[in-house]
Amino acid sequence: xxxxxxxxxxxxxxxxxxxxxxxxxxxxxxxxxxxxxxxxxxxxxxxxxxxxxxxxxxxxxxxxxxxxxxxxxxxxxxxxxxxxxxxxxxxxxxxxxxxxxxxxxxxxxxxxxxxxxxxxxxxxxxxxxxxxxxxxxxxxxxxxxxxxxxxxxxxxxxxxxxxxxxx
Amino acid sequence: xxxxxxxxxxxxxxxxxxxxxxxxxxxxxxxxxxxxxxxxxxxxxxxxxxxxxxxxxxxxxxxxxxxxxxxxxxxxxxxxxxxxxxxxxxxxxxxxxxxxxxxxxxxxxxxxxxxxxxxxxxxxxxxxxxxxxxxxxxxxxxxxxxxxxxxxxxxxxxxxxxxxxxxxxxxxxxxxxxxxxxxxxxxxxxxxxxxxxxxxxxxxxxxxxxxxxxxxxxxxxxxxxxxxxxxxxx
Numbered sequence: 001x002x003x004x005x006x007x008x009x010x011x012x013x014x015x016x017x018x019x020x021x022x023x024x025x026x027x028x029x030x031x032x033x034x035x036x037x038x039x040x041x042x043x044x045x046x047x048x049x050x051x052x053x054x055x056x057x058x059x060x061x062x063x064x065x066x067x068x069x070x071x072x073x074x075x076x077x078x079x080x081x082x083x084x085x086x087x088x089x090x091x092x093x094x095x096x097x098x099x100x101x102x103x104x105x106x107x108x109x110x111x112x113x114x115x116x117x118x119x120x121x122x123x124x125x126x127x128x129x130x131x132x133x134x135x136x137x138x139x140x141x142x143x144x145x146x147x148x149x150x151x152x153x154x155x156x157x158x159x160x161x162x163x164x165x166x167x
Numbered sequence: 168x169x170x171x172x173x174x175x176x177x178x179x180x181x182x183x184x185x186x187x188x189x190x191x192x193x194x195x196x197x198x199x200x201x202x203x204x205x206x207x208x209x210x211x212x213x214x215x216x217x218x219x220x221x222x223x224x225x226x227x228x229x230x231x232x233x234x235x236x237x238x239x240x241x242x243x244x245x246x247x248x249x250x251x252x253x254x255x256x257x258x259x260x261x262x263x264x265x266x267x268x269x270x271x272x273x274x275x276x277x278x279x280x281x282x283x284x285x286x287x288x289x290x291x292x293x294x295x296x297x298x299x300x301x302x303x304x305x306x307x308x309x310x311x312x313x314x315x316x317x318x319x320x321x322x323x324x325x326x327x328x329x330x331x332x333x334x335x336x337x338x339x340x341x342x343x344x345x346x347x348x349x350x351x352x353x354x355x356x357x358x359x360x361x362x363x364x365x366x367x368x369x370x371x372x373x374x375x376x377x378x379x380x381x382x383x384x385x386x387x388x389x390x391x392x393x394x395x396x397x398x399x400x401x
Contacts, residue, residue: 005200012196017188024187025180034191041199047353050331099186102179122180135282135326149176156179 008048012041015058018122023065025118028103030095033065040065062123063133066115105155113148116141250396255291258305259400260343260370265389267296279306282326285375293393299386301374301393308369315369316348316362323352323360330354342370343397359390365399372397 019040024033040061044051051057094100106114112134119125119133120141127145131138250263257273264270270293277289283304285292290302308315316337324332334350340361341347347363359374374390 005196008200009196012193012199016193017191018184020191020193021180021184021187024191025183030187030191033187034194038194038199038202041196042202045196045200045203095183095190096186098179099183102183117176118180121176122184135284152176 004048004052007052008045011052011057015061016041018058019062019065022062022118022123024095025103025106025122026066026114028107037061037065056124059123059125059129063119063125066118066123101156105152108155109148109151113144113151116144117148117152120145253291253293255303255305257289258291258303258368258370260303260305261398262343262393263396264293265295265386265393268389269294273304277304277306280322283373295386295389299374299376299390301372301390303370303372305368305370307367308364309367310364312346312348312362312364315364316350319360319362319369319371320350327352327354330358334360340391340394342372342394343399345399347394359387361394368399370397370399 016037020030020033020037023036023040024030027033027036043064044057044061051060054060095103106117109117115134116130119130120127125133127138127141130141134141250266251270252261253264253270254261255272257276270291273289273291275288277283281287281289283290283302285300285302287302290304293301293303295301320333323330330352331354335353336349336351338349338351339346340349342361342363343365345363345365347361350360350362352358352360357376360371361374362369362371364370372390372394374387376387
């Protein structure tokens with residue numbers, strides 16, 4: 001392996017779990033999330049020389065992975081489903097119940113709110129970063145975050161003052 | 168990070184990340200590199216086909232367009248059969264929508280500055296048969312094509328930070344019989360923007376192959392045919 005490939009491999013290993021977690025939070029399906037994450041790295045490699053100079057090249061991959069996850073989810077929602085042959089990844093243990101609950105709650109939110117919450121709270125994007133990547137005003141991002149949180153908290157058994165009714 | 172939420176979403180997402188890290192199976196950087204290389208070879212093939220279509224039919228050249236350009240050994244590209252006419256109520260042009268595509272009118276006129284998405288109200292939207300989509304906008308422009316392209320490239324660089332600041336390729340294209348330029352941006356997918364200036368109006372037509380570009384390039388070829396069908400208002 002050359003140096004560039006070694007660097008890319010190290011980057012992949014260091015950032016994979018957050019990337020796939022972001023895609024999973026958007027999509028709610030681990031196999032599809034892994035596909036979206038892998039696709040993001042596949043797109044990252046041809047431009048690795050440039051990405052490697054970024055302060056946080058992982059942000060680019062997370063952004064692409066969540067976009068891919070949204071696109072895939074949107075297609076599945078609107079297109080004919082023919083997924084039966086694929087099925088879940090073999091022998092993968094299920095996520096724990098808190099993860100399932102969070103993802104189930106996220107899926108009840110409008111797509112833009114869900115995406116804003118994931119990019120902000122999990123991918124680590126600032127409001128300004130999200131506004132740039134989503135090509136919308138910062139105020140719109142703030143509104144999506146506020147509405148998304150307001151909708152998400154009761155779905156997770158929380159209350160506005162921060163108390164939770166389950167772990 | 169969030170500063171105003173008493174429910175700790177950061178902690179909840181942190182637990183999600185930990186959980187997924189424990190059960191997710193990375194496919195490996197090597198697999199990503201291999202796929203990217205294989206895909207690059209395929210994309211070059213599709214791009215070469217598109218270049219031949221543009222050069223051969225729009226600019227009037229025939230056969231080989233360069234000393235070392237060989238037609239790639241790709242499978243045949245199906246040509247759209249039945250096309251419907253679309254007249255933009257906002258921008259005035261008419262074109263033939265490829266068979267199987269859908270078209271939607273813009274509901275607002277573009278101001279020349281607002282960042283555009285395929286969902287933006289300022290764009291005439293055309294949706295392809297796979298994941299591809301296209302849109303068109305126009306704005307008044309009193310200078311020439313070259314000046315508009317310079318302006319557009321600078322605007323794209325400001326508004327699309329995840330794309331290269333300049334197009335990888337610029338090549339001549341005829342849009343409705345008017346000379347134009349086709350800009351190819353290697354974003355995470357190959358984005359095409361075809362631009363022309365006609366009677367004091369700059370028009371541009373964007374093609375986005377979507378998240379999973381059709382490897383046979385049929386939607387891209389349909390887009391190029393759509394460009395040639397454009398008629399501008401008199």
